[in-house]
Amino acid sequence: MVMEGEKLWTPRQEFADRSNIARYQRWLKAERGIDSADYHALWRWSVKDTAGFWASIWDYFEVQSDTPYRSVLQRPADGGMMGTQWFPGSRVNYAEHLLRQEAEGGERPVFHHLSETRALATMSWRELGRQVRILATRLRAMGLQPGDRVVSYMPNVPETAIAMMATAAIGCIWSSAAPEFGVKTVIERFSQIEPKLLFAADGYRFGGKDFRREEEVRRIAGSLPSLQKIVWLPYLDPQGAPPAMPDLVSWNALMDHPEVPREGFQFTRVEHDHPLWVVFSSGTTGLPKAIVHSHVGVLLEHYKLLSFHLNLGPQSVMFFYSTTGWMMWNLVIASLLTGSAAVLYDGNPAYPSPDFLWKLAADTRATSFGASPTFVQMMEKAGLKPGEQYDLSALEGIVVAGAPSTPETFAWFYKAVKQDLWVTSQSGGTEICSGFVGATPTLPVHAGEIQTRMLGMDVHAWTDDGKELVDEVGELIVTQPFPSMPIHFWNDTGGKRYRESYFEVFPGVWRHGDFIKINHRGGCYIYGRSDSTLNRFGVRIGTAEIYRAVEQVEEVADSLIVCVELPGGNFFMPLYLRLKPGATLDDALRKKINARLRDDCSPRHVPDRIYGVEAIPYTLTGKKMEVPVRKLLMGWPLEKAASRDAMMNPESIDWFVKFAQESTDYDWRGTAAAAKA
Template sequence: MNERQPGMIAASIVWEPSERRVSESNIKKFSDQIGIPFEPYENLHRWSIEQPEAFWSTVWDFAGIIGDKGETILLPAEDDGMLGAKWFPEADINLAENLLRGNDSRIAVYEANEHGVQKGVKMSELRSMVAKAQEGLRKLGVEKGDRVAGIVKNDLQSLVSLLATASLGAVWSSCSPDFGGKGIIDRIGQVQPKVLIAVLEYEYNGKSFNVRENIMAVSDELESVSAVVSLSETTDFALNSDVQLSTWCELLANDMEEPTFTRVPFNHPLYILYTSGTTGLPKCIVHSVGGVLLQHVKEHQLHCDVKKDDILSWYTSTSWMMYPWLVSGLASEASIVVYDGAPILKNRNSILWEIAEEIGITHFGTSPKYLATLEKCGYEPGENNDLSALKALMTTGAPLIGEQYDWVYDKIKEDLLLESISGGTEIIGCFFMGTPIHPVIRGEITCKALGMAVEILDDAGSSVIEEKGELVCTQGFPSMPLTFWGEGGDDRYFNTYFSKNEGIWTHGDLVKETREGTFIIYGRTDTVLNPGGVRIGTSEIYRIVEQMPQIKDSLVFGYPIENDEEVALCIMTENEGLDEEVVEEIRRNIRMKASPRHVPRRIYLVNEIPYTNNGKKVEGAVRSILHGQDVKNKASLANPGCLEEYLTLNKKNYF
């Protein structure tokens, strides 16, 4: 077995596709269509970035995009830079028209919750519901370009609301109901929606939560809102007298059966998504209809090998970019699963796998954190569930560590395409993915995504291999944001992604490209540790610590000392205790599996680890506290109360 240095990550193949799988793959058919062999993949990728007009035009044709493509594929920016270029400037399309496609009798959506699969919805039924919701929104005054905001669960009503909004050429933006009133206002308040669609209560892990007060507070705060649609059967709460209040049933109370579609230009706004916002107000990222659709069909069909009649699931909330990514699966004529609830229930770890077995999920999307939790609680999906239909398991949200690759193939399924994918809300897609033609390498992301001109730069701005560096993208792509919503949005957009390296997108990830063309992600550059001038990604420590059975969760950050910093580690243990023996084991494991530089000088026992509402650890919030700075947007945190413990961290004893 070869060893990569540094990092102690084994370069071992844990899965290879069969000849049949390769020959029947979408990417093989795509390569046949363009006349360029798919092996070696590097040649296909090079063509996709050297001939971007031909590549993206062929993606349009291969996916059968509904709409007028036009003759011109790309109008370059005046300075030939990434900003200002216009993709498909003559095109007219509509997202909903592309998603509501296919055989009327096929199941388009499976709706599920903590009680299991509730129903399957045929495409004809979905089209009818969208038609009625479209007419209801039209009567509320929604027109092309208006914003419709949802405070919604990941369920059928939310999906219908999104599709109805898109069908009108309007703009959709959503938050999950577990955000507090301030968190919602900080987000959708910035985009001033005309209509608010909201749940009044939701269930999570068997508990019911009433959010009426939050909805009333949001409605009172947003002067732009002229109508609120309650997704509950009653409207038992008060709003301002000039705001129209109706129920979901009332919205759909019309005779429409077939939706109409307002086609819009390729770069017309479709979604407004939000960054986590822990260092200030969330950034409102505006994404285009064409960019979203083209990026997603490329990723689904060419990289994930999603085909007609496959069943795609992803555990996500409506606040996360993976929600619209999931919804776009309909454009490939796959069925999608909308699941509302907790991924792991009290005394029932199996809920998502029971759903997968019942309906035959082919593509299962989740997070490394979820897999780690399953492993620690001892649940083995492959042993307990029939997963014969499952073809691919995909993860994102954090790096998937090598040991988790082993666990997936040992405890879920041996013959499985495992894809650790990485990108961001900012591009509503991925820079790195896998394919059904590549072997899967333990602990490494398989390849650059087609059409994405990715490089890794060192501190001098030179492209490097086998060294940690900054992830950049050197050419434009269709799913680049249009702007940040609000005053000065263009300037804020430029300053966020283009100010560090002139003319190229700087993403903010610390990454290493291997000689084999695979990738290892070490974390965000703004949370990189730098003790004694040595750059350490936080994931290098997480991958070791969180494999220890005694450790329930952990957080790594740089503890400031004079003009330097020390590696600090906060841990939660399974038995809520910590002794010298466990501490020594932690340090010994990190020293052996990483390096002496990685060993934390300070180890603290804490009661809770701070997370964003989208399930990402918040090292930056703790670092801000220790630097005496305020955490500017606690509303972005799922558990902001836990920060009180970190305010006194420098007074606590540590190991």
């Protein structure tokens, strides 16, 4: 049995010395006179001298700007984090930097791509640049201007990456939803930002089954009055005729235009606060938050993250299983900043066999492999040993993300894959499109432990009254601004929702909503969400999305849902219902509710169990008490989980107290012990 914190791996000296971060440290010493004895000294400097650190990132990666920046950062008048401007005066383009390696990359693969409808193939740097320039030129010809919104309802295929890069290249604002999202979920997101153009695919294949999306696209388009054009990708049926929809053009027709020479193409370099994309939160307290990031902020953060914390470079091949509705897809595409190739896969990760992704990793010579703790548990239960079955000699690092990792998760890689392996865990969020805590190739790996706080991220564990904790669990907070903070939320007048989301609990300090423990050596442990956002199998789900679907079922009067992280990377997501008089919670109603959630939202929104209750607990201000119920299920005593005095209907909590004590449908004990440590 592996113990938490047990040392599992120490980097070879040669591996550490040739790492990107070691090279950066040597550059800092030569160019800036900053001599950091080890990573921890480097981190302390990066958060103490915020301006000096981020200026060094700008210079080290030779960011291209039309004009020089006036200052590295400009804080608001109140001196807080919210509203900080980064590199004001600069004019950059994110897509231009993604394609900087095109000339040098030439015919070298930039994408290895595979799906359940397409065989494994590659796309070269030269071909990617050619297609991005053609598409960007056609978008300009359609009249799209910088600041216009372009959205996508497409799978994880090269065309989606090309569409994103072409959109950013001309200064338009990108947003993406995965094709498995239900119509309502997509409309709730895209209607907020009023897009002019929609990229849409005819469907997708998952687990050998086709899911056509013509009707869904028709309904989405009909609910977006701002939409002027649809670009149609015949993906499931390449020879199929486009549907009869107004203002629709096929992808193939759009791309059937002369090549645009690299020397003659102009990227639209935009101001420091110009939006790059809109990514959406999970919608816990209403409509999903439309989170806006800037070109310059994401560019600086991604250079740092991918180079220093994932150790990617021109010889790397990055693979992380993701859909286009998750920020990890953005990060996979961002790997191009380092000259790395990326692996794109659309389909079921365990189809036609549980070891399928390992075969893909071997076939593409992946150097970095992304996995979730749930995926690892599935591998272990299947008795798989990928290291014996496949040639994984190119593999250097593992990125475990999407949920808290256990010591057993780490140990499995060393037993079943290979012994000389940099196994890392990362944690961040859609809000920052990056990580707060993660890895560095110069530190050892300890079982279940995230190696360190990332450079430039002044992360701490705090008590509820703002005292710092070491070797104890507290709230994850960040005390210094960083470039990939949202520049704002879309349509958030006065920044009210932004402030409430991250700066209300500790004024002027970012509170992320995760439980974290930072030990005496700087290692980090994430213990799940401290707020009510559901985190299931690495995908954050909003409770409001589920309520909007469930409470339209005729028999349902009210509902409450929570998600509890369990030991071994598992989750328990129960749904509690108050039914209307005369209704009965039988199998037929359960099936009806699950079908509604699957169709309106996605399969991930379907709960593990459905229970009937007499009443749903509410606060005095009318908010459903999701966090207190979740804490009860994690083993917290009532007096620490909730205050009856703050409840609209105090007696309603008694059922949940009894349920948490007596239910055998889940085992929370490992998580409860961690949460209350």
